[in-house]
Amino acid sequence: xxxxxxxxxxxxxxxxxxxxxxxxxxxxxxxxxxxxxxxxxxxxxxxxxxxxxxxxxxxxxxxxxxxxxxxxxxxxxxxxxxxxxxxxxxxxxxxxxxxxxxxxxxxxxxxxxxxxxxxxxxxxxxxxxxxxxxxxxxxxxxxxxxxxxxxxxxxxxxxxxxxxxxxxxxxxxxxxxxxxxxxxxxxxxxxxxxxxxxxxxxxxxxxxxxxxxxxxxxxxxxxxxxxxxxxxxxxxxxxxxxxxxxxxxxxxxxxxxxxxxxxxxxxxxxxxxxxxxxxxxxxxxxxxxxxxxxxxxxxxxxxxxxxxxxxxxxxxxxxxxxxxxxxxxxxxxxxxxxxxxxxxxxxxxxxxxxxxxxxxxxxxxxxxxxxxxxxxxxxxxxxxxxxxxxxxxxxxxxxxxxxxxxxxxxxxxxxxxxxxxxxxxxxxxxxxxxxxxxxxxxxxxxxxxxxxxxxxxxxxxxxxxxxxxxxxxxxxxxxxxxxxxxxxxxxxxxxxxxxxxxxxxx
Numbered sequence: 001x002x003x004x005x006x007x008x009x010x011x012x013x014x015x016x017x018x019x020x021x022x023x024x025x026x027x028x029x030x031x032x033x034x035x036x037x038x039x040x041x042x043x044x045x046x047x048x049x050x051x052x053x054x055x056x057x058x059x060x061x062x063x064x065x066x067x068x069x070x071x072x073x074x075x076x077x078x079x080x081x082x083x084x085x086x087x088x089x090x091x092x093x094x095x096x097x098x099x100x101x102x103x104x105x106x107x108x109x110x111x112x113x114x115x116x117x118x119x120x121x122x123x124x125x126x127x128x129x130x131x132x133x134x135x136x137x138x139x140x141x142x143x144x145x146x147x148x149x150x151x152x153x154x155x156x157x158x159x160x161x162x163x164x165x166x167x168x169x170x171x172x173x174x175x176x177x178x179x180x181x182x183x184x185x186x187x188x189x190x191x192x193x194x195x196x197x198x199x200x201x202x203x204x205x206x207x208x209x210x211x212x213x214x215x216x217x218x219x220x221x222x223x224x225x226x227x228x229x230x231x232x233x234x235x236x237x238x239x240x241x242x243x244x245x246x247x248x249x250x251x252x253x254x255x256x257x258x259x260x261x262x263x264x265x266x267x268x269x270x271x272x273x274x275x276x277x278x279x280x281x282x283x284x285x286x287x288x289x290x291x292x293x294x295x296x297x298x299x300x301x302x303x304x305x306x307x308x309x310x311x312x313x314x315x316x317x318x319x320x321x322x323x324x325x326x327x328x329x330x331x332x333x334x335x336x337x338x339x340x341x342x343x344x345x346x347x348x349x350x351x352x353x354x355x356x357x358x359x360x361x362x363x364x365x366x367x368x369x370x371x372x373x374x375x376x377x378x379x380x381x382x383x384x385x386x387x388x389x390x391x392x393x394x395x396x397x398x399x400x401x402x403x404x405x406x407x408x409x410x411x412x413x414x415x416x417x418x419x420x421x422x423x424x425x426x427x428x429x430x431x432x433x434x435x436x437x438x439x440x441x442x443x444x445x446x447x448x449x450x451x452x453x454x455x456x457x458x459x460x461x462x463x464x465x466x467x468x469x470x471x472x473x474x475x476x477x478x479x480x481x482x483x484x485x486x487x488x489x490x491x492x493x494x495x496x497x498x499x500x501x502x503x504x505x506x
Contacts, residue, residue: 022096024139025084026131028147028222029229033101042105043249048081049102050253053123058440060126061367061421064414066133074130085131087139108240109253111233116254118372121226125219132215137182140211149221151184151214159183162201162208169201170210182211190217261363262315262445270317273326279316283451285424285444286385286397287370288312294381299334303348304374305382308365310352315364315445320353366443367421386411386420403430 055077063070078085083102084095103124110120135143144151156179159166163178173181191207193216194200201208209217241247271279280292291309295301301309306327313323324346331341347356354361367384376383385394391412398408407430414423425441428434432454441447 022084022093022100023146024135024143025087025089025092025096026128026135026143027100028225029100029103030148030225032104033097037101039245042246045098045102046105046109046249046253048083048098049106052077052081052083053106053120053127056123056126056130057119057442061425061440061442064417064419064422065126065129071130071133075134086134087136106253107230107233108237108246109250111230111237112254115369117227117230119368120230121223122368122372124226125223128222129215129219132218137211140182144218147218147221149218151186151190151209151217153182154185154208158185162203165201165203166208166210169199169208170213171199173210173212184209184211184214186214186217190221193217193220260443260446262443262449263361263363268317268319271313273318273322276313276326279448282455283448285447286401286427287383288444288448289401290385290397291381295330299330300336302380302382304376304380306345306348307352308370308382310349311362311364312444312448314353314362316448320350320355323349323353364443364445367424367441370444371420384420384424386415386423391415398427401427401431403427 056074059070059074059077063073075085082095083099084092106120110116132143141153159178166183167173167178185206186209188195188202188205188207191200191209194207194209194213195202199213241250276292277296280289284292288309291301291305294305295309310323310327313326318326327345327349328338328341331345332338350356352362370382371384371387374382376388385397389397394415395408395412398411403411407426411423411426414420414426421441424447425437428441428447428451429437432451434454437450439446439450
């Protein structure tokens with residue numbers, strides 16, 4: 001693709017040619033776009049795609065994915081940003097073209113680190129899941145063929161012949177009449193996850209998968225292909241970055257839009273060591289609350305726990321000196337020799353503050369990173385309680401946190417549906433006595449600061465004595481914001497933050 005400084009002249013294609021370019025409202029993005037595009041359009045497409053993916057992220061942690069509210073709000077965002085979303089709409093060529101080109105533009109920006117790739121893949125998968133869920137059944141087979149997926153819908157005769165075996169093996173059908181459900185014959189190797197869970201019927205090297213279950217297989221294929229494509233893009237990135245017209249925009253996108261990093265800027269020194277115990281019960285999210293409890297009880301945490309909790313404390317305002325004092329005091333209570341701590345542990349703390357090694361100033365872990373990476377093993381306390389805890393153990397923890405039985409059931413239902421961040425957001429609302437928290441939870445430090453804002457009547461946490469600075473929660477705190485206003489605020493902030501990029505590119 002070539003980039004032109006001025007407005008480009010759009011090519012006019014016949015209807016059949018336009019349909020051949022983009023036969024569906026969704027795609028696997030197997031072929032990069034070709035042709036000419038202006039730098040202004042390049043920038044606008046990149047910005048709109050980022051807005052869309054941020055909307056996907058925010059809606060995913062505000063509503064249950066697939067719910068009616070989630071579907072309607074995401075469709076509204078796609079319509080507003082003029083991206084493709086439904087089949088059989090008139091003049092869909094331009095929205096589909098925008099979707100195609102903007103996806104590949106963001107590949108350039110989000111291939112630069114593991115964290116960026118992980119965020120990008122997750123949002124693109126959620127977008128594909130939504131589009132597939134509204135794809136008409138008569139279009140599914142052609143979409144699978146165009147995506148190079150060898151998944152073939154079996155005939156009614158084959159379905160009737162294997163009806164009992166398929167119904168007995170596929171738990172997702174749950175009483176649905178098989179004649180009303182499409183069943184796909186796919187290679188056994190593509191259905192390993194279903195096979196491990198004993199959720200699929202196998203015969204002669206093929207799996208017979210109902211439509212409800214094939215979505216997970218399609219998403220897994222998409223994730224694999226996109227992950228490989230991003231790795232290849234990263235290798236060729238130096239050649240793209242040498243173009244001084246593109247480098248400012250790509251760098252700006254890759255550094256700005258995976259959510260706030262909650263570094264210590266503006267928070268340093270706002271929390272004293274004496275406050276931590278009190279704050280842990282009032283304003284820490286469950287993941288950090290369990291780490292703090294384990295540290296106080298065992299006077300030690302393994303490396304994964306120290307990194308997750310240490311960076312969280314750094315993000316809420318602990319200085320390097322406070323962090324060294326905090327960890328040393330606790331480890332010494334566990335009968336550790338002070339010299340051993342100085343030699344074996346203080347270096348890692350200084351390293352996380354950017355004072356040793358590569359001088360990288362590490363930022364606190366996001367919910368996405370905690371959920372998707374480094375799962376805890378026996379003896380570990382890090383991770384996400386909603387993702388990594390046994391359901392019965394999680395129930396006991398919620399009871400200890402004084403969540404009412406009805407609330408516990410709501411949270412466990414969300415966890416069962418793998419809506420971990422929504423479950424944590426529901427926990428926030430119940431522990432702070434609000435009907436709608438008015439934000440999309442994506443970071444443990446966001447949980448802390450939003451909690452402090454509510455408990456202090458809208459003010460930030462202040463460094464005072466523990467007795468003087470501990471406000472009690474109001475009986476009923478109402479927040480009028482909802483996810484829609486959060487999205488509107490997001491779009492506004494993105495537009496403000498991107499002002500001046502056009503000048504950078506000229």
